[in-house]
Amino acid sequence: MVGLEWYLGVSAMLFVIGVLGVLIRKNAIVVFMCVELMLSAVNISLVAFSSFMGDVHGMILVFFVLCVAAAEACVGLAIVIAIYRNNITADISKINLLRW
């Protein structure tokens, strides 16, 4: 029997990989994908908790997270398209028009 800790460990690892990706990658689309990675990592731990506690609420939250992820992808990709329309690259390290 695989214990809860295993799932949490995997989830944490995936989450950190996602965070790392957001911080080091420069391409906006890859950054979005890393965010999706973070979300799905959280989903694993939610489902694991839910399943081991015999409580359905966690799974329902996962359902909402899926919806939100879809919506975020939708708007995010639209933003990337708008960026390209202005002939700007999707390299977020070059987006530096605004500085303090």
Place this chain on the structure above:
Amino acid sequence: METFFFVFIATFAIGTALAMVFSRNTVNSALFLILHMLSISGFYLSLNAQFLAVIQILVYAGAIMVLFLFVIMVLNMDEDETIFSQVDFKQIFAFLLAIVVFAQLIYIGGEFTGTLPDVSTQEMMAVGTVEAIGDELFTTFLLPFEATAILLTAAVVGAMLLAQQNINVEDEN
């Protein structure tokens, strides 16, 4: 058997995730993410969440990732990108942060003390079914559910607002 399955899936998931983050080609990244999503639904299956496993494949692999790939192709973004060409402060910081967060999370996960209720396998099986989820979703979680409907509509309108070209703007006054 179960343990073997878990280890296999976990290795696969982490491997694809790493490959996604570190692959230079954007298209490859997207493809690795699809594989990753498939492995995640494997986790769901091993946790008896059949409904979510199906949804995961349908929504993520089927819809979201296709959208991603589509945009990548349309915008012709599949050029290679150097990741570690120059090591700057931000990247070092990112690694340090990642290590700290990871250590913290592992620690938290490991410390999980047995406050779990005793749940029989039977009950665990019952939780993830479509009936159980649907039942709660349309009663207790009615408000968030409706809000999600609005959220998805809003996302579509927002995408239109941002990406649609040549919207007719009436001049008033």
Place this chain on the structure above:
Amino acid sequence: MELVSDFLQYLPASIVAAGGLTVMMLDGYKARSRTIYTTTMMFLGVALAFATYDLFYAEDQIIFSGMAGAGGTAAFGTFIVVFGTFFTVILTHDYLVGVKHNFPQVYPMIMFCTFGMIVLATATDLVTVFVGLETMSICLYALAGILKDKRLGVESALKYFIMGAFSTGFFLYGISLLYGATGSTSLEVIGAYTDGGLIYWGGVSLLLVAFMFKISAVPFHMWTPDVYTGSPTTITAYMSTAGKTASFVALVLVLDRALPNVSSELTTMFSVIAVMTMVLGNVVAMVQDNVKRMLAYSSIAHVGYLLVGLAAGTVAGYSAVLFYLLAYTFMNVGAFGVVAYYEKNHDVHFNSVESYAGLGYQKPIMGVLLSIFLFSLAGIPISAGFNAKYLVFSAGIEAGLVGLVIVGVLASAASAYYYLRVMVYLYFREGKENVTLMTPKKVYSFSLVFLAVLTLYFGVVPAGVTELIFGFFSEGGIVEALP
């Protein structure tokens, strides 16, 4: 039947959502932009009426099987959000027409966004908090990019989106850990949990970090100035008032309901963040030449003052935060409204403080209004801003945080410098070039005047509304002790 009564309790949100859908469909049938605007205002007006009614008469109760609340703080949050939206839509329409970006999709987006904010402000369950927060954020990402043919506009949208999505990850992880520790997502159940444990604390800290992102407290503020500068001015007003209000009300609710046992232990954390936020916000605002950017940093500074109230962690502190949000909505919508008016007369990036030289004498009413709003933001009596700061700081002193309050007071004195600087240009310097301002629309100036009147009114007689707010938190308690 319970469902029907639940929806009746949730009328403002339902009306706003229905309005959003209606307006969206009107757009689909190629209605004139005038019609779309009028319909939006109609729905918002009705929603505002119901929100006002709820504010005074709704009873504090839990609806939708524990997912949301009605009455009390929920009604208060709803009111501020709908109120802020009502006025920003008036300003936005005029502004967007002026800068020729009056897309019909903007109005349904604002309505959906408002719906998200209401859900967020009324949530009593972390699931609802999450969904509301995301509805709000996703709409705001899109709204930030309205000026999509300007580099500044899309970049601000992208920056906002990446930062927002990133913080969403942490937020979810926090929820997940809290859920794992307590076995529920309901704020009440989490509040009853007292065992502590690492999972619980990890969840709490991740949740709070994500909230700090959303309310743009230092050191999680880096997206704010850029996004506020790049977005259309009136949308910036909307984000910084209605959006911030919703996040803050949700944060107060989370602290009050879900973390009542630990909120006092968070005092040190909030104090440190508050000091950093106040100092950084004010210091950086001082060197800004762009008025919009200055207001963005000043809004960071105001978050710092609000955090003083949270650091106090008492009934007085939370009530002061709510009053502050109300006052901040009046004055900040007003200030951004006037800035948008000046900007609209020139081009989109007409925002440097030098270009304000001598503008105070043309259309004196606008100059006077901007002065009132800025004085209120600086916390000079007799304005709502003064009373708000007074309540927050006095809550801090009552809780024994004298050092923190002194830092806050000095920061607030420093803030007077950059607010006064705008007025120096408005009145004390001669304009170099001949700028002619066009006459603002009647409804535009009327709504600004109305906001100014409210700013002054709550500066003189805050008694009624403070009584209302104190009632949200305390059953018995302080009310009985009063003379």
Place this chain on the structure above:
Amino acid sequence: METLLNLTIYLPLLGLIGILAARSEDAVKWIALAATSVTFAVSLPLIFNFDVASSDTAQFVTESGSLVFGLDIKYIVGLDGLSLLLFMLTTFFGPIVVLGAWTSVKKHVAGFYSMLMILQTGSLGVFASLDLVVFYVFFELTLIPMYFLIGIWGGSGRIAATIKFFLYTLVGSLIMLVALVYVGYHAGAAINNGVFISDWRVLSGMEYQIGLVEQTWLFLAFALAFFIKVPLFPFHTWLPYAHTEAPTAGSVVLAAIMLKMGTYGLIRFCLPLFPNAMLEFAPYIAFLAVIGIVYGALVAMVQKDVKKLVAYSSVSHLGFVVLGLFALNVIGVQGAIIQMINHGLSTGALFLIVGMIYDRRHSRQIEDFGGITTIMPVFAVMFMLAAFSSIGLPGLNGFVGEFLILMGAFTSESIGNIWFAIVATTGVILAAIYMLWMFQRVMFGPVTKEENKNLKDLNAREIGLLIPVMIFIIWIGVRPTHFTQYSEHQVTVLLEQADEKRIAVIESAQNDIHNLPNWASKFYDITPSLAEATTPKTDQDER
């Protein structure tokens, strides 16, 4: 009467509405004049109906319910011996200031008079309010119109001057706000069932005492705000700039009324709330005051600009007021109160006169003038009277105030060193030197400049606005008791109460000496009380 008091405070605001509605510039001026004159007229019954015998209790009191839920902040206004004269001075200067600016203000006339009206209401509110928070609100409110008055209608360096003025005063008063809120909660915990209270009548009473440690910090916070406003010596740097750059009306209001808010605050709040700290800090503050007196006079002596000279003379004169206050005896405090009025009258008049000559000549440099007496005889008489009053010539008002203050300082126990008073006396001599020297250079001698030959003498408006000031300058000089009588009783009671309170606080500190930090027991010279000191002794005796 209560209604009349409120009416007096808010009538200028009514005038403000009229000004905003007015169409022509003339109408604006007449409305402003009418509003301020009516304010003055309405305020007259207040002084006639004032009960001198019970001047220590506030009269004509209006008290509202709680303004902020959960805090006992009330709108309380009323007049007592401390505030009556300053209140009347403010209403008295209203029409004079309006008339003084009649022709000299040319741009944004409506704005100018609106600012004056707000300033008038704010100043009246400061002197009438008996609640700490309401006082603070009015105190801050006066900043805004003054900020605009200097910034818009001021001279060439107006922007730096006005920002400096605003920020200096704001920093001080914000720190005072923190202390004020602390006092409110402290008092609430002590005497008001834990509910915040800021009613001056309650706080100044015997039942509310503050411990020594808190008193020190609170006193410093309050005093800082008031010292900046006064301004006392090291905090005075904003004043010359603000005075020089301000338009005539602004300088007059600043000198005659706003500077008094500082000294007024010291006597109204610091004395009854922090008597111990007041006593112990008195020598140090007297030292600063004396430095201010001499420094102000010396710097005034070398000024080339008449207005700057008057501004620095203000620093010197207000040093006298602070010295009198911290003498902490009846005669000194009485002198300080009457000197506040005197300084208002004489410096106000001087600024008006400088403004009049500036309007004609567009210069304030001493070297640009000379021999004006022959050209403008009426002007010369007025100028002479004001200058003599400022010097403190016997028979004029300045003498009365300075004499009482020096008397108080010589006999003061709190200052404790007669040298302060002696050095302060040189301030009077120096004042005579710089004033008379300036007067001589401006008014006497041959007319050297061509432009000065065609100067017109004062017109009826200018004479009319100076005459009332001159009347009071002479009246106070000849019959000072007509004016000192209003505050005499209250000052006596206040000082007695402060003494009682001081002793009570020291006694409770003696009984609780173990909780007192070392510095505090040293600074306040607390020795263990008799009972505690003797207990171990008796133990030994028994053995």
